[in-house]
Amino acid sequence: MREHTRKAPRRQGLAVGLLLLLGTAHAQTTPSYVELILDASGSMFTRLDGGQTRIAAAQAVLNDLIGRLPADPALNVGLRLYGARTTASETGACQDSVLTLPMKGIDRTALLQTVNQTRPKGATPIAYSLTQAANDFPTTAGKKLIVLVTDGQESCRGDLKAALAAFKDRGIEVDLRIIGIDLDARAQQSFTGVGTFVNARSIPELASALGSAVQTVAPPTVATVPVTVTLTSGGQPVASGPTVTFTGSAGGAGTPLTNSGGTYGASVLPGGYTATVKTATDTQTFGGLSVSVGAANTFTFDVSPVGGVTLTVTPTQPIAGGKLSVAFSGAPAGAKNWVTVARKTDADPVYLDWAYVQGASGTLDLNVPDDENEYEARYHLANPDGSTRIIGRSAPFTPKRQGASLSAPATAQAGGKIEVKWQGPNNDGDYVTVVPKGADVGAYTDYFYTRAANPGTLSLPLTPGDYELRYSNDKSVRVLATLPLTLTSATYTLQAPASAVAGSAVQVKWQGPNNDGDYVTIVPKGAPVGQYTTYFYTRDGNPGTLKTPAAPGDYELRYSSEHGTPNPTLASVPLTLTGTTYTLSGPASTSAGSEIQVKWTGPNNSGDYITIVPKGAPVGTYTQYFYTKDANPGKLKVPFAPGEYELRYSTEGQSPNPTLATMPLTIKSSTYSFTAPKQGKAGSTIQIKWAGPNNPGEYITIVKKGAPVGSYLNYTYTRDGNPVTLRLPDEPGEYELRYSTEAASPNPTLYSTPFTVTK
Numbered sequence: 001m002r003e004h005t006r007k008a009p010r011r012q013g014l015a016v017g018l019l020l021l022l023g024t025a026h027a028q029t030t031p032s033y034v035e036l037i038l039d040a041s042g043s044m045f046t047r048l049d050g051g052q053t054r055i056a057a058a059q060a061v062l063n064d065l066i067g068r069l070p071a072d073p074a075l076n077v078g079l080r081l082y083g084a085r086t087t088a089s090e091t092g093a094c095q096d097s098v099l100t101l102p103m104k105g106i107d108r109t110a111l112l113q114t115v116n117q118t119r120p121k122g123a124t125p126i127a128y129s130l131t132q133a134a135n136d137f138p139t140t141a142g143k144k145l146i147v148l149v150t151d152g153q154e155s156c157r158g159d160l161k162a163a164l165a166a167f168k169d170r171g172i173e174v175d176l177r178i179i180g181i182d183l184d185a186r187a188q189q190s191f192t193g194v195g196t197f198v199n200a201r202s203i204p205e206l207a208s209a210l211g212s213a214v215q216t217v218a219p220p221t222v223a224t225v226p227v228t229v230t231l232t233s234g235g236q237p238v239a240s241g242p243t244v245t246f247t248g249s250a251g252g253a254g255t256p257l258t259n260s261g262g263t264y265g266a267s268v269l270p271g272g273y274t275a276t277v278k279t280a281t282d283t284q285t286f287g288g289l290s291v292s293v294g295a296a297n298t299f300t301f302d303v304s305p306v307g308g309v310t311l312t313v314t315p316t317q318p319i320a321g322g323k324l325s326v327a328f329s330g331a332p333a334g335a336k337n338w339v340t341v342a343r344k345t346d347a348d349p350v351y352l353d354w355a356y357v358q359g360a361s362g363t364l365d366l367n368v369p370d371d372e373n374e375y376e377a378r379y380h381l382a383n384p385d386g387s388t389r390i391i392g393r394s395a396p397f398t399p400k401r402q403g404a405s406l407s408a409p410a411t412a413q414a415g416g417k418i419e420v421k422w423q424g425p426n427n428d429g430d431y432v433t434v435v436p437k438g439a440d441v442g443a444y445t446d447y448f449y450t451r452a453a454n455p456g457t458l459s460l461p462l463t464p465g466d467y468e469l470r471y472s473n474d475k476s477v478r479v480l481a482t483l484p485l486t487l488t489s490a491t492y493t494l495q496a497p498a499s500a501v502a503g504s505a506v507q508v509k510w511q512g513p514n515n516d517g518d519y520v521t522i523v524p525k526g527a528p529v530g531q532y533t534t535y536f537y538t539r540d541g542n543p544g545t546l547k548t549p550a551a552p553g554d555y556e557l558r559y560s561s562e563h564g565t566p567n568p569t570l571a572s573v574p575l576t577l578t579g580t581t582y583t584l585s586g587p588a589s590t591s592a593g594s595e596i597q598v599k600w601t602g603p604n605n606s607g608d609y610i611t612i613v614p615k616g617a618p619v620g621t622y623t624q625y626f627y628t629k630d631a632n633p634g635k636l637k638v639p640f641a642p643g644e645y646e647l648r649y650s651t652e653g654q655s656p657n658p659t660l661a662t663m664p665l666t667i668k669s670s671t672y673s674f675t676a677p678k679q680g681k682a683g684s685t686i687q688i689k690w691a692g693p694n695n696p697g698e699y700i701t702i703v704k705k706g707a708p709v710g711s712y713l714n715y716t717y718t719r720d721g722n723p724v725t726l727r728l729p730d731e732p733g734e735y736e737l738r739y740s741t742e743a744a745s746p747n748p749t750l751y752s753t754p755f756t757v758t759k
Helices: 011-022 054-068 108-116 126-133 165-169 185-190 203-214
Strands: 032-039 075-082 097-101 143-150 175-181 196-200 225-233 243-248 258-260 263-268 271-278 283-291 298-302 310-314 323-329 338-343 354-356 362-367 375-382 388-393 405-407 411-413 417-423 430-436 447-449 456-459 465-473 479-488 493-495 499-501 505-511 518-524 535-537 544-547 553-561 569-578 583-585 589-591 595-601 608-614 625-627 634-637 643-651 659-668 673-675 679-681 685-691 698-704 715-717 724-727 733-741 749-758
Touching: 032 054, 032 126, 054 108, 054 271, 054 283, 075 108, 075 126, 097 108, 097 126, 108 283, 126 143, 225 243, 243 263, 271 298, 283 298, 310 375, 310 388, 323 338, 338 362, 354 362, 405 465, 405 479, 430 456, 447 456, 493 553, 493 569, 518 544, 535 544, 583 643, 583 659, 608 634, 625 634, 673 749, 698 724, 715 724
Parallel strands: 032 075, 032 143, 143 175, 175 196, 225 298, 411 479, 499 569, 589 659, 679 749
Antiparallel strands: 075 097, 225 263, 243 271, 258 263, 271 283, 283 388, 310 323, 323 362, 338 354, 338 375, 375 388, 405 417, 417 456, 430 447, 430 465, 465 479, 493 505, 505 544, 518 535, 518 553, 553 569, 583 595, 595 634, 608 625, 608 643, 643 659, 673 685, 685 724, 698 715, 698 733, 733 749
């Protein structure tokens, strides 16, 4: 959700670092897969020290990176964006992560277009993005790398370490590189133990860190490529007079192009550029230029004077962080022309919020920055070669910040809830949260967006002390209002027996605030904070009932809450679980498919059951079973496959269901046979003598020859006599007499003999 105010390095260092990370002069013999994950959260419009927005810096860096990728057929580069579709306060913001380009070769054009058209607006679901990224990679051999560029920490309460398990689950080994731009201590801490994290506070630090990280991956290489520019005016070539300079979008000195017979040329590093064309009377800027390895890198700039587009902004003094309406008229044709907002002093290529426009006139809404600097709306004309130039500007305007206030109780119980009323601009991304007194700007615990409710409800921290309610914005991270709040201690107690039989149920009385997410559980004595086994929520009753573990020993009953990570222990009492006797009594052997009786002794706790499994089966395995509460002795249907088995006394009280008692059982093969005629007249009856165990559900039937297992026509149960009488089908043909049983699905064929039905 919220990004944190922090200084950011200038873009030259970031560009160099990313170049080192991915650039290599050597074609690879095995495939390599690289996924770029770009933060497009709302705070990416925040400005760096040099005045450029974070998103513009990232776009410039990625333009350089994409342009300089080696033309290697074994290299596959993809792009995932998060926060680009949904504002942070909208439903689905924490699932706003999209693989915009899969890792299939290097589509530079699509990569550049997607990066340059990215509009930051949403949250920061890093954990969700990593989980989804695990499905982006193939499971085949090859190097796999993720480069995640972010200006903030996880904002959707996702678990970054747990997210990496998705790669292990698919058998994927990935090298994760997280690049943070001057993150504060809290944000840095959030990436501890997650891939390789680098936080650089200066350009040299950033370049050095990135260079060191990739030295063992691939030696970096840098090579210039030629660019050529021709100029036209009124449809005619301009052979002399103007000067042309290329300046990297990520900064640095400009490169003048040499005029040779009307063609301007120079060699530059691949990447993003802005061209400046100076004539005796005018200076024009052409932005959005991409120079790439293997591309023609030829550009034509029309320097003809263009009639100005009229732009009008409403209101003339919009609310800072809000929205404004921009009306335009007198615009030329073009499907990719666009309107943006920028500071009046910004260079032409700089932009904030923007939108494509079509037609000679129209109106659109754009987001206003959350500051009180002087801005203007700009109309950009898109040229066929991908460059753009400004052909219209609005009158300058200065946003005005609107005040905010909060109203809530001065004190509340820790772990409880309070309602907070607010007044403020209610801009996209405005939210109310509670934090420890004096917490860093941008810190948050529970929160609600102002657009969602007034008053809104906050779940309070569990630790007593001095706190602040804050009205803030997740794009600018500005705190608009604060209100002090003191959290007082709550009383937590538990009452329960000092001892109980292992596997039994105990009742626990509790005292506490009964907040949402409060629960009582049982754990081994000294278990880590946050651990739990069986539990009940306090909201479900007082006293509540807990199923105790099946293993005797020393345990603790704990009152805990889901509102802390790990879930804290708020009260605890000891509990000793004593052992009980479990025995089984049944036959040592039986015939396959038969039914046996099993006697048992045990506590007969809820969920206790008797089952039969193959000898040595994993703990928790079961086949046929009966609950001890239903019978003693109980009946079990024996499997049809002969072999060594076990009878087990088990319980559903824990996972996997433990084995509390066991006894061996040998299942022997049964003998099946028929004595019957070989043929009979259609529609008549025949008598069949049979040999078999005569288990419940066993029957004799007649079916078409080769009919699927489980098929039957006329049939009779073996329990009805021996011999049995069976009516033959009315249709002559080749059939089978089958001995089968209902004890399995499909009903298996235990014995079969051919039979002919005659006319």
